[in-house]
Amino acid sequence: MTDRRVFLQIPGPTNVPPRILQAMNRPLVNHRGPEFEALIKECLAGLKKVLKTKSDVLIFPGSGSGGLEAAIVNTLSPGDKVLSVQHGVFSERFGSIAAAHGADVEKLEVEWGRAFDPGIVLERLAKDTHGSIKAVLVSHNETSTCVINDVGSIGRGMAELKHPGLLMVDAVSSLAMADLETDAWNIDIVISASQKGLMLPPGLAILSVSEKAWEAYKTAKMARWFWDFRRMVDAQKQGRVPYTIPTSLLFGLREALCMIEAEGLENVFARHARLARGVRAAVREMGLEVLPPEEEASPTVTGVKIPAGIEWASLNAALLEKGIVMGGGLAKLQGRIFRLGHMGWIFETELLGILSVLESGLAGLGYKVEAGSAVKGFTRATEI
Numbered sequence: 001m002t003d004r005r006v007f008l009q010i011p012g013p014t015n016v017p018p019r020i021l022q023a024m025n026r027p028l029v030n031h032r033g034p035e036f037e038a039l040i041k042e043c044l045a046g047l048k049k050v051l052k053t054k055s056d057v058l059i060f061p062g063s064g065s066g067g068l069e070a071a072i073v074n075t076l077s078p079g080d081k082v083l084s085v086q087h088g089v090f091s092e093r094f095g096s097i098a099a100a101h102g103a104d105v106e107k108l109e110v111e112w113g114r115a116f117d118p119g120i121v122l123e124r125l126a127k128d129t130h131g132s133i134k135a136v137l138v139s140h141n142e143t144s145t146c147v148i149n150d151v152g153s154i155g156r157g158m159a160e161l162k163h164p165g166l167l168m169v170d171a172v173s174s175l176a177m178a179d180l181e182t183d184a185w186n187i188d189i190v191i192s193a194s195q196k197g198l199m200l201p202p203g204l205a206i207l208s209v210s211e212k213a214w215e216a217y218k219t220a221k222m223a224r225w226f227w228d229f230r231r232m233v234d235a236q237k238q239g240r241v242p243y244t245i246p247t248s249l250l251f252g253l254r255e256a257l258c259m260i261e262a263e264g265l266e267n268v269f270a271r272h273a274r275l276a277r278g279v280r281a282a283v284r285e286m287g288l289e290v291l292p293p294e295e296e297a298s299p300t301v302t303g304v305k306i307p308a309g310i311e312w313a314s315l316n317a318a319l320l321e322k323g324i325v326m327g328g329g330l331a332k333l334q335g336r337i338f339r340l341g342h343m344g345w346i347f348e349t350e351l352l353g354i355l356s357v358l359e360s361g362l363a364g365l366g367y368k369v370e371a372g373s374a375v376k377g378f379t380r381a382t383e384i
């Protein structure tokens with residue numbers, strides 16, 4: 001392949017802006033020195049704004065899955081009952097992690113490709129009159145099925161029910177892209193990672209921890225050392241870390257937070273929502289089907305059903321040839337959908353090109369599509 005710009009349109013990691021690459025391209029610093037202290041304090045303060053929380057925020061070396069594990073092992077004991085709402089690879093993973101550590105996991109299964117109905121989750125919690133469910137595990141954005149969930153209704157509903165369980169929200173593929181009101185929605189632990197909305201390479205897990213989660217920490221008996229919240233929060237409050245962290249990524253994180261602040265968090269959300277609407281309209285204009293219903297569709301990644309007669313491997317190869325990398329379907333959706341990520345540093349211009357290449361790639365494989373449909377659908381829905 002010629003040395004062209006590659007558009008990384010998988011649902012994370014995402015395209016890293018040159019400004020962030022530049023910020024990370026510098027000599028390393030002592031992670032026990034004064035420069036580091038200022039850096040991590042700035043990052044934590046910036047993350048609190050993005051997470052909309054006054055609670056503690058922690059940055060761990062690790063990926064999103066590590067963050068999910070950290071949330072579990074710091075707040076639960078073996079045998080504790082948890083309610084795990086599952087409708088895709090990542091919501092299942094959250095439950096599996098809890099089970100691996102000995103939690104008694106009750107699954108609330110929802111059709112893949114649909115958001116969960118908060119009413120059904122709250123109905124289950126309303127029946128738990130003795131408060132035996134210690135935690136509720138949900139995804140904000142289920143990346144494998146490309147749906148966004150109404151986690152606010154769960155948090156508000158749990159408060160109304162006075163349910164004592166912790167609400168843990170996987171926001172790996174939604175943070176800094178879709179509104180997430182950690183405090184206003186009574187979320188006890190939010191888990192995210194660096195490589196999606198924060199526009200960084202992989203390597204950092206990010207968590208918020210409420211007062212209620214700290215109470216649970218006091219009695220939680222699951223084994224932990226690397227993921228221990230207390231050791232990390234005590235160190236980070238003083239501008240330190242208990243062990244080595246990817247310092248280069250923190251320089252990138254500080255830059256990313258500046259970029260988000262300059263654009264305005266709400267504008268970042270609106271841009272993602274607008275672009276996602278445009279992508280879905282383009283997909284439909286090409287005669288293709290989006291996996292979830294419109295009102296449940298993710299603002300960060302679009303799941304497209306692969307039309308009859310087209311193989312994902314051939315379409316993927318045609319896209320790669322033009323420098324575009326999209327994601328295939330995962331688990332039972334493998335070969336049935338492909339996923340176009342529109343996360344982080346992405347704007348109208350790139351998507352117009354990407355969608356046009358998708359259209360011509362499909363046409364080249366024999367799919368009947370009117371030339372120009374993708375641009376037509378996208379521009380109409382985004383009012384360019």
Ligand SMILES: Cc1ncc(COP(=O)(O)O)c(C=O)c1O
Pocket residue numbers: 011012063064065066090139141142143144170171172173193202
């Ligand atoms: C919603 C969600 N949760 C968890 C993960 C796992 O994150 P990681 O691959 O960083 O461990 C992902 C990764 O794509 C995700 O999208």
